[in-house]
Amino acid sequence: MDNYNDQVKTLLAVDCIIFGFDKKHLKILLIKRDFEPERGRWSLMGGFLQPEETLDEAATRVLNHLTGLDNVYMEQLRAYSAIDRDPVERTVSVSYYALINITEETKLNDNFSAKWFDINEAPDLIFDHTNMISHAMSRLRHRAGTKPIGFELLPEKFTMKQLQTLYEAILGEKLDKRNFINKINGLDILLKTDEKDMKSSRKGSFLYMFDEVKYNAKVSDGFTFKL
Amino acid sequence: MDNYNDQVKTLLAVDCIIFGFDKKHLKILLIKRDFEPERGRWSLMGGFLQPEETLDEAATRVLNHLTGLDNVYMEQLRAYSAIDRDPVERTVSVSYYALINITEETKLNDNFSAKWFDINEAPDLIFDHTNMISHAMSRLRHRAGTKPIGFELLPEKFTMKQLQTLYEAILGEKLDKRNFINKINGLDILLKTDEKDMKSSRKGSFLYMFDEVKYNAKVSDGFTFKL
DNA sequence: TTTTATAAATGTATTTTTTACACTTCCAAA
DNA sequence: TTTGGAAGTGTAAAAAATACATTTATAAAA
Numbered sequence: 001m002d003n004y005n006d007q008v009k010t011l012l013a014v015d016c017i018i019f020g021f022d023k024k025h026l027k028i029l030l031i032k033r034d035f036e037p038e039r040g041r042w043s044l045m046g047g048f049l050q051p052e053e054t055l056d057e058a059a060t061r062v063l064n065h066l067t068g069l070d071n072v073y074m075e076q077l078r079a080y081s082a083i084d085r086d087p088v089e090r091t092v093s094v095s096y097y098a099l100i101n102i103t104e105e106t107k108l109n110d111n112f113s114a115k116w117f118d119i120n121e122a123p124d125l126i127f128d129h130t131n132m133i134s135h136a137m138s139r140l141r142h143r144a145g146t147k148p149i150g151f152e153l154l155p156e157k158f159t160m161k162q163l164q165t166l167y168e169a170i171l172g173e174k175l176d177k178r179n180f181i182n183k184i185n186g187l188d189i190l191l192k193t194d195e196k197d198m199k200s201s202r203k204g205s206f207l208y209m210f211d212e213v214k215y216n217a218k219v220s221d222g223f224t225f226k227l
Numbered sequence: 228m229d230n231y232n233d234q235v236k237t238l239l240a241v242d243c244i245i246f247g248f249d250k251k252h253l254k255i256l257l258i259k260r261d262f263e264p265e266r267g268r269w270s271l272m273g274g275f276l277q278p279e280e281t282l283d284e285a286a287t288r289v290l291n292h293l294t295g296l297d298n299v300y301m302e303q304l305r306a307y308s309a310i311d312r313d314p315v316e317r318t319v320s321v322s323y324y325a326l327i328n329i330t331e332e333t334k335l336n337d338n339f340s341a342k343w344f345d346i347n348e349a350p351d352l353i354f355d356h357t358n359m360i361s362h363a364m365s366r367l368r369h370r371a372g373t374k375p376i377g378f379e380l381l382p383e384k385f386t387m388k389q390l391q392t393l394y395e396a397i398l399g400e401k402l403d404k405r406n407f408i409n410k411i412n413g414l415d416i417l418l419k420t421d422e423k424d425m426k427s428s429r430k431g432s433f434l435y436m437f438d439e440v441k442y443n444a445k446v447s448d449g450f451t452f453k454l
Numbered sequence: 455t456t457t458t459a460t461a462a463a464t465g466t467a468t469t470t471t472t473t474a475c476a477c478t479t480c481c482a483a484a
Numbered sequence: 485t486t487t488g489g490a491a492g493t494g495t496a497a498a499a500a501a502t503a504c505a506t507t508t509a510t511a512a513a514a
Contacts, residue, residue, distance in 0.1 A: 004318075007275045010236055010276060011231065049308070055319070078305065079305075090278065159491090160492090178475080201481085202488080203489080204481075204482095428511090429510040431511095461510100463506100467502105468501100470499100472499070473497080476493105478493085480490095480491075480492095481489100484488095
């Protein structure tokens with residue numbers, strides 16, 4: 001095969017598709033570039049791979065740099081390698097998606113003029129970033145049906161309605177309330193608290209929590225999440 | 228963000244998980260390395276990304292170099308970036324899997340001492356290649372249920388039994404003959420020829436072909452393959 | 455030519471899963 | 485005390501998945 005020394009090295013970057021949910025719509029976090037190339041346009045948050053880190057670590061670092069958050073659910077999507085995808089210099093980029101629970105404490109790094117966009121109202125993006133988002137969306141849609149990742153986008157305690165609204169936003173379709181609740185309850189991985197959210201109605205609606213311990217126990221017992 | 232010039236570049240490689248089917252078992256094609264590092268051990272076929280090609284093109288080139296084949300079904304899997312995955316020098320590798328129909332004409336490049344292994348009897352492999360294969364297997368299992376890629380592993384004309392055996396090999400479980408045939412026929416994407424394969428039985432079994440034109444027509448009509 | 459051995463071919467009843475669908479309850483605010 | 489509005493709840497029908505056994509065609513053997 002080929003000698004390592006003769007080989008051309010390539011710039012390697014990561015780009016993050018950062019999903020959030022504002023109790024109503026699925027959002028992505030974009031930055032307005034005040035740096036070259038493509039200054040002034042919107043793009044995904046990204047960064048170059050450093051010598052002493054893995055791609056996962058790079059993605060985690062980049063996400064943390066923008067949001068200040070740690071311990072965020074992230075998953076690698078795929079590598080993009082079109083020759084001219086970056087006009088400055090050849091750069092292969094590996095995309096990651098992240099799921100974050102947007103709260104009042106989520107303080108975005110001011111240096112990036114970041115903004116949350118409704119997934120269906122994202123602006124024109126640089127390079128192949130629009131493409132990356134579509135890939136991320138279809139991965140998210142699939143994962144949401146087979147792994148309990150939806151909870152990553154919700155606060156610790158949430159109502160059934162919120163959960164349903166989230167799934168509707170992810171899947172892009174309306175779901176039947178009774179069927180949805182029946183299915184969720186059938187999974188038997190939620191903990192019903194005795195607290196109620198009184199904001200949404202006079203009656204109030206019970207708050208639930210994802211019971212991760214129970215879920216893991218069930219999984220090692222052969223159970224598979226399927227919505 | 229960061230200036231391009233200050234960035235460290237990385238060696239980028241592709242590795243190919245090459246699947247084949249010998250009418251009975253699912254196989255992968257491995258090479259015995261007579262070059263460093265890890266001379267003498269088995270590994271996936273791989274190669275470095277060249278400046279003027281995309282990752283897809285690199286994978287296609289590498290596959291062609293070993294098998295002489297063109298127009299092979301390939302799909303990118305994911306990037307592997309553990310710091311020390313390659314002991315010689317930091318190398319990020321992007322894995323691809325390929326599906327090829329093994330025939331008498333498939334002439335492997337002698338320079339690589341390549342050999343087909345039963346998927347369940349693969350030897351110890353270098354680096355993270357064993358990991359790559361598991362990822363490839365689970366992707367293949369999933370894809371085989373949602374896209375008509377199984378046919379890539381079969382000759383143009385095949386019997387129902389061969390098709391079933393293939394799916395059993397991919398899924399790693401026995402399937403019920405009648406249910407399988409009913410399901411396949413229900414899809415209505417096969418063409419039944421009037422030829423029979425007389426090798427397997429005295430009665431002989433009819434040969435079928437995948438009707439790609441019909442499949443595409445059905446897909447653009449809203450149909451989705453689901454086995 | 456008849457018999458035999460072997461895989462190919464074929465359909466249905468049962469179970470499970472998914473879907474469609476509407477009324478009652480609770481409570482804050484008027 | 486009345487009212488408005490979301491929360492909460494169950495079942496019947498349809499669709500999909502599963503389990504399962506006999507007949508058929510042919511080459512080779514008798």
